[in-house]
Amino acid sequence: MDVSGGNSSDGTGGDGGDGDGTRGILSPGAMPDVFRVDRLEPSADLDDLVAVHWRVAWDLPAGREHESLVLSYPAVNVSFEPDGAWVTGPVSGTYRRRLTGRVAVPAVRFRPAAFRSLVDRSVSSLRDRVVPAGELLPLPPAVVDGIRAAPDLAAARPLVEQWLRGLPRRRTDEQAKLDAAVELVERDRSLTRVDQLAERCGRSVRWLQRAFADAVGLPVKQVIRMARLREVAQRALTGDVDWAAVATDLGYTDQAHLVRDFTAAVGTPPARYARSAR
Template sequence: MFERDATTGTGGVLRGAGAPAFRLERYAPPEDLADVVERFWTVRWSLPPGVHVTQTVLPHACVNLVAEPGLFAAHGIPSGRFDREIAGTGAVVGTKFRPGGFDAYARHVLGRRAARLGATRRDAVIPARDLLGDAAEVGPALLAAVGRGDDAAAVAQVVDVLRAARPGPPEADPALDQVHRAFAAVVGGRLGPDARVDDLAALAGLSTRTLQRLLRERVGVGPKWVLQRHRVHLAAELIAQAPDGDLAQVAARAGYYDQSHLTTDFAALAGITPGAYARRCADALQGAARDA
């Protein structure tokens, strides 16, 4: 049995105006895949006829291998936010690779051919068959397992497929270790307000140039993108947890020098100001309390 991921936050998933339209479950990877996989996840939903809900996600700096009706593919980092319309009944099964993890996995599986996949290309959609060969035919079986409520079976099948395609145990990858160290510095709370790329490079033990090149080559985005996205994710989570809180304090806790900078970044990415998002979250909480 796979353990549910200990992470309880929903960083990147914006709260809608009403009750959640879907159920998200996350599972930790086995040790032999933990160098490249952050977690496995499943989403299922069931809405009344005629009801359509748009769910917005602010993507992380990573690739997701996703099985959904008619498509089993790896999806590169979207250029902007990701909007998905949900209707009827359905399910999706995903593998969230660590930042740089998909690139490392593809290099191990395919060697020099990995470059042709465009593993770090923004908005890339790579058919699972190009990475996993015939094993990619497991896509419909994954959806069937989640559809009947058997997440463990779905995750086990994904694990088997990823293990089978990988020739031997994880290889030493110093570049991937450096990527992990850089992202640990970002999420570890050690960066001060309005920290810059130079500050992140110092914490990661790299020169600024090396950090920029490393993230571009192995992740697909630069360190400035990573810092900004992390701050917006954190701000969105803080607002959702306490929508009546002081937005100036949210800005400071998220690493912004002041509230105006938070507002600019948040609105540009999420398409809504922090204040409007706080009101949406407050309305959702009140609606949930009424329905309880």
């Protein structure tokens, strides 16, 4: 369930290092005041599988709506919606959603490569797709009903974790290395090319590309690109921005390259986005 479109990924933008969980949400200050996101860390024994538990809720009066746009993180989510439980594969770009009515959805976001340990298929087969969770994972209807009925995230989390502990897993060292590689991209803005990441990981470019396609579900280049775009959007909220300096800092060939890339993803140039976001 994504605040930006369909049954999709964590509408908070995930745990990208910002304290309020809004990283990835474009123009977070424009979100309705009746919109709420709650996030909780996983229990220690599930830390290698789960990135974050989250719950998104809004209550808009009849006739009122809000369109949300999110620069997505590389992750698979399972959300427990009013119409059932859904697996949303990694989103290759931005996601839009028009918010209406009254909705509250608990969900779990997996670590970038961890969902591969639960399924016998490449995660790239789930890219930009929403699939009923029961088609991929053992998920009794009673479990879904119990999680959906939980009054808040604190009540939903133990039910979700009890279900996750019962799933068969095939965790590998390779998946752990890929999770670390994605974390490195999110943390180190000097990593702007696939060959740089491969060198830091001590692997070949070809290995990294194959492994990302299988377990993360997105091309390495796309993961790096979306991390840079989230950083551009975050810096736009800080006030007056030297976009030429930002372009250099994030490894773009020049400011025009940054502007083209951001505009293609968001639909507006970064300077105009900055003015509207403020």
